[in-house]
Amino acid sequence: MSLENFFKPKSIAVIGASRHKGKIGYTIFKNLLTRYGKKVYPINPKAKSILGVKCYPSVLSIKERIDLAIIAVPAKIVPLVLEECGKKGIKNVVIITAGFSEVGNEAGEEKLIKIANKYDIRFIGPNTLGILDNYSNLDCIFVPEEKMKRPKKGNISFISQSGALAVALLDQVAKEGYGISKFISYGNATQTDESDLIEFLAKDKNTKVIAWYVEGIKNAKKLMKILKKVKKPTIAIKGGKTEEGKKAALSHTGSLAGSYEIYKGFFKQFGIIEVENLRELFLAAKALEYYGKNNGKRIGIITNGGGFGILTTDKVSTLKLKMAEFSEKTKKSLEKKLGYMINIRNPLDLLGDATTDRYKIALDTLMKDKNVDMIIMVLISQLPTLEKLKSIFEGIKIRKPVLLVSDCENKEIKQIEKKYRIPCFSYPEDAVIAAKAIA
Amino acid sequence: MSLENFFKPKSIAVIGASRHKGKIGYTIFKNLLTRYGKKVYPINPKAKSILGVKCYPSVLSIKERIDLAIIAVPAKIVPLVLEECGKKGIKNVVIITAGFSEVGNEAGEEKLIKIANKYDIRFIGPNTLGILDNYSNLDCIFVPEEKMKRPKKGNISFISQSGALAVALLDQVAKEGYGISKFISYGNATQTDESDLIEFLAKDKNTKVIAWYVEGIKNAKKLMKILKKVKKPTIAIKGGKTEEGKKAALSHTGSLAGSYEIYKGFFKQFGIIEVENLRELFLAAKALEYYGKNNGKRIGIITNGGGFGILTTDKVSTLKLKMAEFSEKTKKSLEKKLGYMINIRNPLDLLGDATTDRYKIALDTLMKDKNVDMIIMVLISQLPTLEKLKSIFEGIKIRKPVLLVSDCENKEIKQIEKKYRIPCFSYPEDAVIAAKAIA
Numbered sequence: 001m002s003l004e005n006f007f008k009p010k011s012i013a014v015i016g017a018s019r020h021k022g023k024i025g026y027t028i029f030k031n032l033l034t035r036y037g038k039k040v041y042p043i044n045p046k047a048k049s050i051l052g053v054k055c056y057p058s059v060l061s062i063k064e065r066i067d068l069a070i071i072a073v074p075a076k077i078v079p080l081v082l083e084e085c086g087k088k089g090i091k092n093v094v095i096i097t098a099g100f101s102e103v104g105n106e107a108g109e110e111k112l113i114k115i116a117n118k119y120d121i122r123f124i125g126p127n128t129l130g131i132l133d134n135y136s137n138l139d140c141i142f143v144p145e146e147k148m149k150r151p152k153k154g155n156i157s158f159i160s161q162s163g164a165l166a167v168a169l170l171d172q173v174a175k176e177g178y179g180i181s182k183f184i185s186y187g188n189a190t191q192t193d194e195s196d197l198i199e200f201l202a203k204d205k206n207t208k209v210i211a212w213y214v215e216g217i218k219n220a221k222k223l224m225k226i227l228k229k230v231k232k233p234t235i236a237i238k239g240g241k242t243e244e245g246k247k248a249a250l251s252h253t254g255s256l257a258g259s260y261e262i263y264k265g266f267f268k269q270f271g272i273i274e275v276e277n278l279r280e281l282f283l284a285a286k287a288l289e290y291y292g293k294n295n296g297k298r299i300g301i302i303t304n305g306g307g308f309g310i311l312t313t314d315k316v317s318t319l320k321l322k323m324a325e326f327s328e329k330t331k332k333s334l335e336k337k338l339g340y341m342i343n344i345r346n347p348l349d350l351l352g353d354a355t356t357d358r359y360k361i362a363l364d365t366l367m368k369d370k371n372v373d374m375i376i377m378v379l380i381s382q383l384p385t386l387e388k389l390k391s392i393f394e395g396i397k398i399r400k401p402v403l404l405v406s407d408c409e410n411k412e413i414k415q416i417e418k419k420y421r422i423p424c425f426s427y428p429e430d431a432v433i434a435a436k437a438i439a
Numbered sequence: 440m441s442l443e444n445f446f447k448p449k450s451i452a453v454i455g456a457s458r459h460k461g462k463i464g465y466t467i468f469k470n471l472l473t474r475y476g477k478k479v480y481p482i483n484p485k486a487k488s489i490l491g492v493k494c495y496p497s498v499l500s501i502k503e504r505i506d507l508a509i510i511a512v513p514a515k516i517v518p519l520v521l522e523e524c525g526k527k528g529i530k531n532v533v534i535i536t537a538g539f540s541e542v543g544n545e546a547g548e549e550k551l552i553k554i555a556n557k558y559d560i561r562f563i564g565p566n567t568l569g570i571l572d573n574y575s576n577l578d579c580i581f582v583p584e585e586k587m588k589r590p591k592k593g594n595i596s597f598i599s600q601s602g603a604l605a606v607a608l609l610d611q612v613a614k615e616g617y618g619i620s621k622f623i624s625y626g627n628a629t630q631t632d633e634s635d636l637i638e639f640l641a642k643d644k645n646t647k648v649i650a651w652y653v654e655g656i657k658n659a660k661k662l663m664k665i666l667k668k669v670k671k672p673t674i675a676i677k678g679g680k681t682e683e684g685k686k687a688a689l690s691h692t693g694s695l696a697g698s699y700e701i702y703k704g705f706f707k708q709f710g711i712i713e714v715e716n717l718r719e720l721f722l723a724a725k726a727l728e729y730y731g732k733n734n735g736k737r738i739g740i741i742t743n744g745g746g747f748g749i750l751t752t753d754k755v756s757t758l759k760l761k762m763a764e765f766s767e768k769t770k771k772s773l774e775k776k777l778g779y780m781i782n783i784r785n786p787l788d789l790l791g792d793a794t795t796d797r798y799k800i801a802l803d804t805l806m807k808d809k810n811v812d813m814i815i816m817v818l819i820s821q822l823p824t825l826e827k828l829k830s831i832f833e834g835i836k837i838r839k840p841v842l843l844v845s846d847c848e849n850k851e852i853k854q855i856e857k858k859y860r861i862p863c864f865s866y867p868e869d870a871v872i873a874a875k876a877i878a
Contacts, residue, residue, distance in 0.1 A: 162746025242756035307601025317681035
């Protein structure tokens with residue numbers, strides 16, 4: 001059974017919907033009601049209506065067909081309402097409720113699996129923050145929008161074993177302007193685990209890049225089988241790498257984090273790009289969203305700030321990328337056009353008084369040089385001689401990845417990012433980390 | 440002669456002031472005129488007045504005393520106008536103009552030194568972006584405010600060998616909300632070099648932390664002598680660390696970057712905190728501004744997100760800080776107050792439904808524990824159970840550094856930062872990098 005049905009149900013029941021603002025069951029119901037645009041039923045035996053919508057005591061009291069149920073009732077009652085979902089013929093269920101194996105209640109979780117098997121139910125959770133799809137607008141994350149900003153539509157899908165981490169991270173990436181396709185907090189991974197999710201996202205047409213926060217893997221054999229077939233770039237950040245971190249992970253999700261060396265080998269074997277920290281996760285994801293993998297590692301640098309050129313070069317060396325050796329043709333052409341002003345070398349320092357014309361010549365030439373796999377273009381847009389930044393890209397065919405280091409808040413830079421599909425980074429080192437991910 | 444006079448002159452002449460918007464000489468004059476609040480004279484033989492202020496053909500035509508001259512005329516004319524400054528008795532000069540030793544014009548630079556010696560002039564530059572003092576409001580940076588945002592007032596002073604790098608960086612740190620005391624772009628360091636500036640800033644009462652972008656050191660012996668006396672925390676980022684980066688530095692400022700190992704040893708010997716990249720420069724500076732150096736390296740972590748706790752723990756281990764071992768008293772006290780809900784260990788995971796009361800207990804207890812040198816407090820403010828964040832800190836005496844990992848844009852977090860002097864970081868790894876700098 002595909003997971004597709006979780007993301008575009010024609011009707012949804014929110015079991016544990018609440019009338020009280022601030023309650024999880026209120027936030028989930030309100031989000032779905034106001035944003036999803038399809039039929040949403042509140043289930044609550046104590047309420048007559050919620051936000052003007054007729055309330056039902058149980059899913060069994062609804063006559064119409066229900067495609068998806070969101071469960072947000074106390075842990076003790078979850079088996080009961082899951083059973084009712086089964087009887088009602090609901091095949092997809094998200095169990096938000098916590099209080100299962102993560103606090104030692106393995107028995108409760110066994111019950112859920114039994115019921116699900118009996119009725120052929122597919123469920124995500126328990127102990128999840130919820131799921132989000134920016135294409136269908138399905139959003140059952142239990143944190144209200146005034147507390148957690150939602151990221152805009154994009155092509156990165158993010159799956160997370162930790163819920164709270166995802167709350168903070170989604171809010172932050174929303175503020176930084178990254179675009180998300182689907183987000184799935186998979187909690188205890190009781191029935192639907194990382195393997196199922198990666199397999200599903202690998203086929204999802206709105207997902208170009210899979211980003212993953214992982215502490216421990218549920219079923220390594222299953223995952224290996226699936227990863228062999230996954231072609232999409234997948235980035236992982238591993239929680240519990242050090243001895244101290246591992247102990248913390250054990251007490252968090254009960255994950256036996258295992259030796260980090262084993263994970264490292266595992267990631268390498270299956271082409272999973274491992275990053276060092278949460279910022280890098282999204283830097284890498286952004287570059288991969290634009291350019292995919294396997295772009296070669298010979299970097300050409302163009303800059304109007306010598307210092308930025310040097311720091312970029314240092315980072316290229318540190319991350320074991322290569323500084324491109326310009327072709328003879330490139331050298332001659334640049335020498336002829338710019339040699340009276342600047343030194344022709346890599347990094348190509350166009351100097352602090354560089355104009356957009358100078359940039360255009362440099363970009364065009366390196367674009368045609370087969371010795372250059374990727375271009376990192378530092379564009380200190382604040383310098384006085386730079387005007388009409390967009391003109392740099394006009395009429396130039398982007399045949400290879402260009403990573404821009406600039407003031408990403410600048411209006412013109414934002415337009416360049418959109419129109420010419422060139423990703424912008426705020427710091428030179430960030431662009432090199434991004435280049436490393438796509439190399 | 441102290442450098443103090445550069446930052447609070449009673450009168451300034453802008454030599455090369457221009458009537459034309461977009462010109463460097465226009466920006467400098469306008470900034471000084473509108474923001475500095477003391478007498479500013481435009482010097483330009485072709486103009487009668489600029490922005491309504493009477494213009495003079497030369498400093499020699501001015502009767503009043505001039506304390507500081509800013510020179511922004513073509514390189515060829517600089518010796519001439521510097522001579523005039525000497526005759527006028529001006530003792531402090533900032534030479535913005537480029538086109539000296541950095542392009543092979545060593546002879547021109549020799550001339551400047553000769554003239555300066557003759558008249559006992561102290562000059563900064565040539566080839567500088569300008570200087571800025573947020574306390575006196577002196578700002579002769581040649582980039583207009585609409586292109587480069589100025590950072591707010593604070594206690595970090597930043598000196599940079601590279602000008603363009605500083606433009607991009609100042610703009611970025613302004614957007615990220617860091618506070619700056621003085622900024623000095625020292626360009627070719629012809630007469631006033633890094634040693635002079637560090638010596639001066641070490642005595643400046645508005646400077647608590649010195650941040651430094653360096654490619655090559657002008658005079659190592661002089662610097663060593665000064666650094667022996669400097670007590671203030673100094674952070675450096677070195678451009679040209681790798682072989683490729685060194686070559687680039689040579690072509691940029693003509694700096695013989697030398698072996699990085701030598702620099703590394705040098706930084707270590709004199710207690711200069713070296714950082715890996717530009718973001719870290721200001722993360723470290725922020726922590727040092729709040730707490731200074733030598734705070735011990737045993738970290739206690741409090742969190743409401745298990746994943747964030749794990750990533751913080753991993754980073755603490757990676758950066759060779761220590762996870763604190765809570766005292767018996769702490770363990771007993773926490774066990775009694777919170778043990779029925781949570782595991783008492785470090786990281787102390789207060790769980791996703793943590794309230795401000797739970798945080799208050801945890802913070803107060805760790806604050807009193809002598810085994811804990813610093814506290815990293817992850818506060819995922821987006822989670823629904825957290826209300827009235829400020830109450831966590833009410834009545835608690837901050838006896839040791841607390842580094843907050845939270846949504847730094849949140850209004851209440853901003854108030855906490857200000858009222859209780861607790862610095863906020865957006866990512867857990869950032870807080871650990873900051874902790875490392877003050878450890």
